[in-house]
Amino acid sequence: MATLHIEKLGGLANYGGARSRLKSQGQLDMKELTAKEQKEVDSLFERQGDLEPGEGADGFRFRISRTTETGTETIEAPEASVPAAIASCVKDEII
Numbered sequence: 001m002a003t004l005h006i007e008k009l010g011g012l013a014n015y016g017g018a019r020s021r022l023k024s025q026g027q028l029d030m031k032e033l034t035a036k037e038q039k040e041v042d043s044l045f046e047r048q049g050d051l052e053p054g055e056g057a058d059g060f061r062f063r064i065s066r067t068t069e070t071g072t073e074t075i076e077a078p079e080a081s082v083p084a085a086i087a088s089c090v091k092d093e094i095i
Helices: 035-046
Strands: 003-010 022-029 060-068 071-078 091-094
Touching (some): 035 060
Antiparallel strands (some): 003 022, 003 060
């Protein structure tokens, strides 16, 4: 099973931006997700080029990386496309 590394980006405070003093990130093992949530994650990676950018300039998006035996894959998805279990694992910190 894969390990997910999640970063929350954007928003009014520009989380994760080059000059941002805010970072929001988390980590989750795919085994902790339900079968439905695992399918949703797999679907995000399968349709990565077809994902909509998100809502407005202040919308959030998530950068999700998964590490498997074959390497690491990374996508960016709008907040509305990300399962709640994944979005809720990120924690905010001031850097």
